[in-house]
Amino acid sequence: MDVTLWYRLGAIGMALGTLVLAYGFRLVPRENYRRYAVLVAVPLIAVGAYVLMSLEVGVLETQTDATVFGLRYVDWLLTTPLHVLYLGLLAGASRGDIGKSLALMAGTIVFGFAGAMVAPPLKWVGFAAGALAFLGVVYYTVTSFEQAARGNGTLALLRKLRAFVVVLWLIYPVIWMLAPVGLGLMQINTSGLVVAYLDIVSKVGFGLIALSGQLSAETASTATEVAAD
Ligand code: RET
Numbered sequence: 250m251d252v253t254l255w256y257r258l259g260a261i262g263m264a265l266g267t268l269v270l271a272y273g274f275r276l277v278p279r280e281n282y283r284r285y286a287v288l289v290a291v292p293l294i295a296v297g298a299y300v301l302m303s304l305e306v307g308v309l310e311t312q313t314d315a316t317v318f319g320l321r322y323v324d325w326l327l328t329t330p331l332h333v334l335y336l337g338l339l340a341g342a343s344r345g346d347i348g349k350s351l352a353l354m355a356g357t358i359v360f361g362f363a364g365a366m367v368a369p370p371l372k373w374v375g376f377a378a379g380a381l382a383f384l385g386v387v388y389y390t391v392t393s394f395e396q397a398a399r400g401n402g403t404l405a406l407l408r409k410l411r412a413f414v415v416v417l418w419l420i421y422p423v424i425w426m427l428a429p430v431g432l433g434l435m436q437i438n439t440s441g442l443v444v445a446y447l448d449i450v451s452k453v454g455f456g457l458i459a460l461s462g463q464l465s466a467e468t469a470s471t472a473t474e475v476a477a478d
Contacts, residue, residue: 252441253303256318259445260299266453267292273460281463287335288456291328295452298324299445312368315429316437321444322362330354332414332455336390339459340398340407350389356382361422365430376431380422387415406462413458417451 270289277285298320301307307319330351337347357379364375390411398407424447425431428440 252438253305255438255442255445256299256303259448260296260303262445262449263292263295263299263452266449266456267296270453270456270460273456276460277463278467284335284338285460285463287331287338288459291331291456292449292452294327294331295324295448309366311366311430313372313430315365315433317362317365317430318441319362322358322365324448326355326358326362328452329358329418333386333390335455335459336394336407336410336414339403339410340394341401341403342389342394342397346389346393350386350394353382353385353389357386361425365425372431376422376425383418383422390414402466406459406466409462410455410458413455414451417447417454420447 267289270292273285273288274282302318302320307323309317309319311317333350333354334347337350360375360379360382362375364372364379367375390407394407394411395404398404421444424435424440424443427435429435429437
């Protein structure tokens with residue numbers, strides 16, 4: 250079985266997810282459009298990446314003769330910081346802290362890509378640097394984002410999304426380590442399938458949780474306003 254089949258299915262899944270999330274524009278108030286657009290942009294970018302990957306565009310060979318789909322890292326480099334940005338904007342964190350967490354998230358992906366391309370022992374240096382940078386991202390979300398969210402009623406949603414992100418995103422380095430770019434214990438067909446599945450769940454799932462959280466927060470605040478009248 251060819252891994253590009255999983256990428257074709259991935260493209261279809263992402264496209265459906267994008268359509269469902271785009272419908273959310275009809276539900277959220279106009280003043281939240283910019284923040285909401287981040288949620289729709291993420292699977293939309295992935296549709297492009299998956300279509301091109303299924304056509305084998307951007308396929309690279311590593312120093313250890315493993316195959317890397319370069320566009321997967323381009324996708325992650327754009328979309329994971331976008332989700333971190335959403336968390337920061339939702340919490341109302343400072344620009345400085347949001348900026349640092351975005352840089353660390355981009356660093357995670359860049360180091361992971363570099364590690365994928367080179368041979369050991371440098372490979373593991375790249376992996377470790379990526380893992381450290383990712384810990385930094387988690388650190389910002391549990392310190393500065395958390396504190397900012399306390400003040401403005403978004404704490405419950407922030408915590409829910411953060412738990413989702415931390416648990417699901419931690420599977421990526423595990424797959425990376427098992428895949429041909431890491432220890433080579435898993436074939437690219439399997440790692441490609443697992444990552445396509447994880448990508449859909451993380452990208453569309455995050456959007457759906459955020460949408461439903463935003464809607465229930467609104468209902469709650471409208472209810473309070475009505476009660477106050
Ligand atoms: C790498 C290897 C280096 C160490 C770490 C990694 C983490 C990758 C992550 C990817 C998340 C991707 C998502 C895509 C879809 O939305 C680069 C595998 C920590 C966290 C969420």
